[in-house]
Amino acid sequence: MLIAVELGLIYAVMALGVYLTFRVLDLPDLTVDGSFTTGAATAAVLIVGGTPAPLAMVAAFLAGSVAGLVTGLLHTKGNINGLLAGILTMIGLYSINLRILGQANVSLLGEDTMFQALRVMGISRGPLLIGVLVIMVVVIKVIIDWFLATDVGLALQATGDNEEMIRSFGVSTDRMKMVGLVLSNGLVALCGSLVAQYQGFADIGMGVGLILVGLASVIVGQAIFGTRTTFVATGAVVIGAVIYRAAIQIALQVGLTPNDMKLISAILVVIALLVPQWGVFRRSRRRRVRASSTPAANPTTRSAAGDSASGR
Secondary structure: OHHHHHHHHHHHHHHHHHHHHHHHOOOOOOOHHHHHHHHHHHHHHHHHOOOOHHHHHHHHHHHHHHHHHHHHHHHHOOOOOHHHHHHHHHHHHHHHHHHHHOOOEEEOOOOOOHHHHHHHOOOOOOHHHHHHHHHHHHHHHHHHHHHHHOHHHHHHHHHHHOHHHHHHOOOOHHHHHHHHHHHHHHHHHHHHHHHHHHHOEEEOOOOOOHHHHHHHHHHHHHHHHOOOOHHHHHHHHHHHHHHHHHHHHHHHHOOOOHHHHHHHHHHHHHHHHHHHHOHHHHHHHHHHHHHHHOHHHOHHHHHHHHHHHOOO
């Protein structure tokens, strides 16, 4: 189960990227299936070539950002549907990723990866590694929370909420969409570089179906913890990624095989979408609505009641 937690924290970086497009921009972006592999391939090739792992990860982030920019340009300047733009970029990235790798896969065994450096420091797989990963994910989460509270971040959120309204205030929604796609795919590619170093290789097919993993993490986490504030929403995404990996691990332990992982992911997403509409979640939501409409919770009602009692 510790391995599931480690993988969950690593994939939380990707889930935060998916959150920016799926929740903030309200734009399902399939580019992530390709940009994840782009990040892994870029980092793997650079590390094998002698580049320090931190610089290779920065290069992976930039490569993924370029992929997101291409999708953004196709969608905003080419007037191509956002979903189709992501699919086109994803398809094109398959060939580009093969060019980067030079073959179907690249091994990182024996190379100076980030996790190899941690092992040299005495931080191998287990609680210590989980602690390091938690710190890394929290730092990324805090940066995202800070960014979404800036003027640009607020404009980005407004673009996803009401594009016509924010455009009337002079904000370029096209620019906001490109910013969101660039940051999202940069984070996805960064996650790809981490996964490649963690598992010891980069493979051309490692990003296939990854959008489902990201959506599962976002939907499961936010179905449980909600989206009241940005801080809560991003935290829910991180925890959702860990819960998703734990659920996969449990499913494998009860007899399912790795070939069933996509089916398990689909079932988890369906459950996460349906459960909030039933039972305790729905009753809790109704109680909150009733509480907010009672006189005790409504300052205006209390003020009116006080005026009436005093004869005003």
